[in-house]
Amino acid sequence: LAKTTQPISMDSYEGQEVNITCSHNNIATNDYITWYQQFPSQGPRFIIQGYKTKVTNEVASLFIPADRKSSTLSLPRVSLSDTAVYYCLVGDRRLNNDMRFGAGTRLTVKP
Amino acid sequence: DADVTQTPRNRITKTGKRIMLECSQTKGHDRMYWYRQDPGLGLQLIYYSFDVKDINKGEISDGYSVSRQAQAKFSLSLESAIPNQTALYFCATSDALGGGTGELFFGEGSRLTVL
Helix, strand or coil: CCCCEEECEEEEEEECCHHHHHHHCCCCEEEEEEEEEECCCCCCEEEEECEEEEEEECCCCCEEEECCCCEEEEEECCHHHHHHHEEEEECCCCCCCCCECCCEEEEEEEC | CCCCEEEECCCEEECCCCEEEEEEEECCEEEEEEEEECCCCCCEEEEEEEECCCECCCCCCCEEEEEEEHHHHHEEEECCCCCHHCEEEEEEEECCCCCCCCCEEECCCEEEEEC
């Protein structure tokens, strides 16, 4: 299983772009990179998933370099409501076994 | 109605009691998971199941057992609850066979307090 490493916490201000990086040095060929967001006392929810290069959806972008040993979640123009914990998961989405979340990155957006 | 329903949502019990947390889903997913979250920490995987006949241990299975009664139901049991099992428990499902992202869908959580 690919272990992931993320910063424990980050602070930002409203309107700024936030980039959260995740390291996954032993990512396997079939592994995808998935990011989840969790608000207090709620279950995590899916944000974005990618395999390589860049993926963008309505809420975030995911940048994955060619060696795939890291990935960066980019949140454009954050607001106070983006204050949450963000988790990076790496795994084979066909197997979806042993999906471990780790400690995540606690993002605090300030006014 | 929620796609992934957990009962009870809150439970206070005493040390040594047997507790069951239940999870049911209407998403038709094959995979189900139980996670535990302690205050201020990330989620830890307790057990996961690929189908009714398949049960797998996660990171922290000691002190817990599970039952997959049907594709839609996955129960977590604490045979003899202890105070350090006080936590927020989440059930999740995924559809890894559908060719999609394998996204995990979570229930609203069951808050368990063991006195």
